Amino acid sequence: MKPGTRLKSAADDTEVMVIRTGGGTIECGGAPMAEAKPAEPAPLSPDFSAGTLMGKRYVDAAGQYELLCVKPGKGSLSVDGVALVVKDAKPLPASD
């Protein structure tokens, strides 16, 4: 899985771009994400339905994973069952 890959949720509309990744399974709505949507949508887990917001970055505690949400949805992101959190944005001054 290389950075720049676009992953789609099997359970809802959420799509993310991989900025950084480790070797674990990236999930949304409790189901593994993949480059293509499955024929049948997976059930949306109530434990992972907090929603994913457009343009926000989602990270794990160790800083190994970073996903950019490029399409919002009802599901929320996790890696190997552990929920990701919104990254603290420390914006740089505009430079162009």
Place this chain on the structure above:
Amino acid sequence: MNISLLLEMAAEAAPDRIGLVCDGKRWTYAELLSAARGAFELIEQSGAQYVALLDESSEAAVIALFGAALAGVPYCPLNYRLADTDLAALLARIAPALVVGDEERVSRIADDQGHTVYSREEFVLKAQETVPEAADREYDPGEGVAVQLFTSGTTAAPKAAILRHSNLLGYILGSVEFGSADEDDAALVVVPPYHIAGISALMSSIYAGRRIVMLPAFSPEGWLKLVADEKVTNAFVVPTMLGRIIAELEKTPTDVGSLRAIAYGGGKMPVEVIQKALALFPHTGFTNAYGLTETSSTIALLGPDDHRAALASDDPKVRARLGSLGQPLPTVEIEVRDEDGRVLGPGEAGEIYVRGDQVSGEYKDKSALVEGGWFPTRDAGYMDEDGYIFLSGRADDVIVRGGENMSPGEIEDVLLAHPAIADACACAVPSIEWGEAVGVALVVRQGHLEPAEDEIKELIRVRLRSSRVPDKVAFVPELPYNEMGKLLRREVKKILGC
């Protein structure tokens, strides 16, 4: 991933927000995306391998940039100030292209090159009218080149610098937070469309959700008027423009209270100018952005807090930072190396090297990257102990005037064609207005009379263009060469009194 993602996300999150204002016309993000998709169809139909813009800034630049991205062909804006011969040569290098802008000129100088040419108005109209062939049209995945810019090096022929989607996205995603602009924010874009900053400004503003306010041709009065009329909050200028804006403001005080942030770059900022600016714009944050075409623009910056701290400080080390390029962006690595490639320590001067996702260093025919993916910038400088970078000139001999790179070879070729000139050397001389300007040292051919300075200047103005006309002309009995026959330009600089 394709840079079109930037516009797609903006259009999805805020389709009806105004994303662009140009000559009074207002465009929403949804309208811009729709026009880009229409442009995709035009590009596909034409069979063009490039999309070129030969025009001042307008909505056509945005539509062409993203239309080309969707189509998977490089967007190649051209410098309309070039002489016909030089422009025709560049057009030949990108043929067949879909060219938007000066159709009269293209048909006059490049009629047989197989280009599909549109006037700006026709391109914009057709892009709006043309609908995608299918709702699920397949657009380019973005693994290739998004932008190609011709840039001057030491020798005469411009190099084709290429920027991949991955480089540009690396820069934008690494330095801008999505939708971070307030709804009323507006960015004044006045840098020419063929300058890397003119392209990155479009992408940054769209991704931040900041309305772009375009000023196609710079004048200090026009700039100040637009700032007031559109309540512009952000602007990017090259140092020469800031100097002229300050002069105009001192003459005619104008309300610039809406301006929260001014960024500048593209050339060396004279310290006197930035000090004056800090005084005239007390509520505006200033950012010095250092970057190159080959690095997708900014790789280091000196932010607003650093500017004010430097101005207010008694510590000479902190004060000196006002003349620095600031610190590297968190997403790149910067080193200073000597001629043998050895990494130097704080305070030691050498050449600035940079590495990161946004760094391309690629040209059409070769890469300038060295081992480990490092790019030699050809800029000379050093870092202090806190990582602030200071520039000390060019490691090569390119002259940087008003943010524009000029090759000495190009100027020397023209001079050497004069029957009375036996030898010529062009180099940079300091200039308050431009940072650097052109200086030439000439050797008169035996048996000929020394040409008048005005004649030399006119020759260059006609054959190249006015920006290449030397500020300083000196006649010398001979030029300095080393034992290998290499022209010692550094010695010529001394002769010209720099």
